[in-house]
Amino acid sequence: MPSLTYTGPQAHDLNWFVFGGSLTECFLLIVIIALLMYGVWWSTSPFLNRPPMITNSLHLSLLTLGITLWLLTARFNSFPSFTLFKSNLIYDDFSMKVSLVLVASTIVCLVMSREYLQTEKILFFEYSVLILLSCLGGCWLVASYDFFTMYLTIELLSLPLYALASIKSRSLLSTEAGLKYFILGAFSSGVFLFGVSLLYLATGSLSFSEIGQLAPAMNIADIQIQDCAYLMGMFMVLVGLLFKLTAAPFHMWAPDVYEGAPTPVTAYFSIVPKLAVFAITVRIVYVSFFDLSLEWQKAITVCAIGSMILGTIGAMSQKLDLKRLLAYSAIGNAGYMLLGISSGTLEGLQGLLLFALIYIVMTMNAFATILALKPRPTGISIMSKSYHWQRDTHNSRHMYLTGTSASANHKPSGTTNWLEDSYTPRHYTILTQNSLGSLKGILQFRTISKTNPLLAISIAFVFLSMAGVPPLAGFLGKMYLFFAAVDGGLYLAVFVGIAMNVVASFYYIRCIKLAYFDGTKEWISLGECSKEISLILGLTIFFISFFFLYPSTMILWVSNAAAVL
Structure with a gap:
C-alpha cells in the first residue's frame, strides 16, 4: 500500500491517489448528472402535472455542496500535495484552499437565490445545476497545470454563466446581458487559444512548468520568430484572462451584464469566476512566465492603473443603478x-x-x-410634501394596503382617520403596489x-x-x-x-x-x-x-x- 505522506507535488498515478485525489470532483460531477436526469424526468412528467423543480433542486444542490466542502477538507488533511493525470492537475495548498473558498462562496450564492427565484418566478431546475457545473469548472481550473486542461476547465466555468445571465427569459435586459456575455466571452476565449497556440509553437509544450523552464532560453532582445511567438503568446494569454477579470481596458461588458443578470447570478459572477481566474493567472505568471517578469509586469501594472481609474470614474457617473x-x-x-x-x-x-x-x-x-x-408585498408607497411627514412625526411604518383601501394605526389621541384630520389631502398621494x-x-x-x-x-x-x-x-x-x-x-x-x-x-x-x-x-x-x-x-x-x-x-x-x- 503506498504511503500517504508527501511533502511536495510529485507525479503519482497510482490508483489510490487517482481515486482519493479526484473523489471530490468526481462526486460533484456524478451528482450533477443525477440531478439533471432527475429534474428532466420529474419536471416533464404528465402524471405529476409537470411540477416546478427549483426548490427541490436547490436544496439538493446545497446538500451536494455541503458534502463537497467536507470532502475538500478531508482531502486537504489527507493529501497535502500531489498531482494527477501526468501532472495535468496539481493539488497543493494553494489550489485546495482556493477550491474551499469557491465551494463556500457558491453555497452562499445559492442560499441568497432561494427567495429571489420564488419572487421572480424563475422555476427552472437547471438554475442550480448550472451553478454546480460552473463551480466544478472553477475547482478544476484552479488545479490546472497545463494549458489544454486550463482551456477545457475555463470553458466549463464560463459556459453555464452565459445561460445563467439570460435565465430571466421574459426580461430584455437579461437576454441582452446573456448575449453580450456570450459574444465577448467567446472572443476572449479565442484570443486565449491563439496565445496558447503561439506558446506551443515556441516551446513545443503545454505544461506550465515546462514552458517556465524554457523561458530563460528565450532572447527577447533578438528578432527571432520563436522568441516573438513566445512573447506574443504570453501577452495574448494574459489578454484573454484580463477579459475574464473585468480589468481595463477589457472591462466594457461588465456593467451591462451585471445590470441585466438576476441579482444572485450577478453576485456569483462577482465572486466565483473572478477568484478562479485570478488564481490561475497567478499560477501562470509565477510558474510559466516568471523569468520574463519585466515584460508582463509592465503590462499588468498598466492594466491595474487603468482599472483603478476607469472603475472609479465609471462608478462616480452612476446615479441610479446599484448593480452598475x-x-x-x-x-x-x-x-x-x-x-x-x-x-x-x-x-x-x-x-x-x-x-x-x-x-x-x-x-x-x-x-x-x-x-x-x-417592497413589502402588501405595502404602499406614500408621496408627501409635508414637512412633518419627512421628519417622521407620523406613524408611517405601520401603514399597509389591505384589499383595495388604505388603513393606519390609531393615533395616541384616539383619532381613527388621522390622514384626513391631520393633513390636507393634496399633501400626499397613496400609491398601490403597481405604482411601487x-x-x-x-x-x-x-x-x-x-x-x-x-x-x-x-x-x-x-x-x-x-x-x-x-x-x-x-x-x-x-x-x-x-x-x-x-x-x-x-x-x-x-x-x-x-x-x-x-x-x-x-x-x-x-x-x-x-x-x-x-x-x-x-x-x-x-x-x-x-x-x-x-x-x-x-x-x-x-x-x-x-x-x-x-x-x-x-x-x-x-x-x-x-x-x-
Whole structure:
C-alpha cells in the first residue's frame, strides 16, 4: 500500500491517489448528472402535472455542496500535495484552499437565490445545476497545470454563466446581458487559444512548468520568430484572462451584464469566476512566465492603473443603478488585486489573497443588501410634501394596503382617520403596489434608516469598508496590497491607487448619505428580510467590523497558500 505522506507535488498515478485525489470532483460531477436526469424526468412528467423543480433542486444542490466542502477538507488533511493525470492537475495548498473558498462562496450564492427565484418566478431546475457545473469548472481550473486542461476547465466555468445571465427569459435586459456575455466571452476565449497556440509553437509544450523552464532560453532582445511567438503568446494569454477579470481596458461588458443578470447570478459572477481566474493567472505568471517578469509586469501594472481609474470614474457617473455601481467598483477592485500580481513578490501574493477574501465577504454583503431592498408585498408607497411627514412625526411604518383601501394605526389621541384630520389631502398621494418602484437602485437607500435601521447599519459598514476606512476589513486588505506594491517598486501605481481610493470614497459615502441624511417625497414600506439574507448580512458585517482584532489567522492561512507557488 503506498504511503500517504508527501511533502511536495510529485507525479503519482497510482490508483489510490487517482481515486482519493479526484473523489471530490468526481462526486460533484456524478451528482450533477443525477440531478439533471432527475429534474428532466420529474419536471416533464404528465402524471405529476409537470411540477416546478427549483426548490427541490436547490436544496439538493446545497446538500451536494455541503458534502463537497467536507470532502475538500478531508482531502486537504489527507493529501497535502500531489498531482494527477501526468501532472495535468496539481493539488497543493494553494489550489485546495482556493477550491474551499469557491465551494463556500457558491453555497452562499445559492442560499441568497432561494427567495429571489420564488419572487421572480424563475422555476427552472437547471438554475442550480448550472451553478454546480460552473463551480466544478472553477475547482478544476484552479488545479490546472497545463494549458489544454486550463482551456477545457475555463470553458466549463464560463459556459453555464452565459445561460445563467439570460435565465430571466421574459426580461430584455437579461437576454441582452446573456448575449453580450456570450459574444465577448467567446472572443476572449479565442484570443486565449491563439496565445496558447503561439506558446506551443515556441516551446513545443503545454505544461506550465515546462514552458517556465524554457523561458530563460528565450532572447527577447533578438528578432527571432520563436522568441516573438513566445512573447506574443504570453501577452495574448494574459489578454484573454484580463477579459475574464473585468480589468481595463477589457472591462466594457461588465456593467451591462451585471445590470441585466438576476441579482444572485450577478453576485456569483462577482465572486466565483473572478477568484478562479485570478488564481490561475497567478499560477501562470509565477510558474510559466516568471523569468520574463519585466515584460508582463509592465503590462499588468498598466492594466491595474487603468482599472483603478476607469472603475472609479465609471462608478462616480452612476446615479441610479446599484448593480452598475458595484460593477464599476469590481473593475476598480480588480485593479487593486492586479497590483498584488505585478509586484512580483511573495508579499504581493499574500496581499492579493487576503484582499480577495475580504472582497468576497464585502461583495456578499452588498448583494444581500440589494436582495433585502424589496417592497413589502402588501405595502404602499406614500408621496408627501409635508414637512412633518419627512421628519417622521407620523406613524408611517405601520401603514399597509389591505384589499383595495388604505388603513393606519390609531393615533395616541384616539383619532381613527388621522390622514384626513391631520393633513390636507393634496399633501400626499397613496400609491398601490403597481405604482411601487419609482425609487430605484441607489435611491432606495433614502429613508432606509427610518424604515429598516439594521439594514442601514449594514449599508454603512460595508460601504465604509469598501472605501477603505480604518479599522474595517477593507482598509487592512488594501493596506497590505499597497505595502507589497511599494516593496516591488510600483510607486506610481501605489500613488494612483491611493488617489483613486480617496476619490472612490465619494460614491461610497454618498450611499451612506442617502440612507441617513436625505429626505424624500416618496416612502416605500420594505418587506422583511428572509432568514437567509439576515444571516448572511449579520455574519459578513461581523467579519468586516471585527477582522482587525485578530487578522493573524487569516494572514497565516493565505501566506501558506502563497508560499507554494
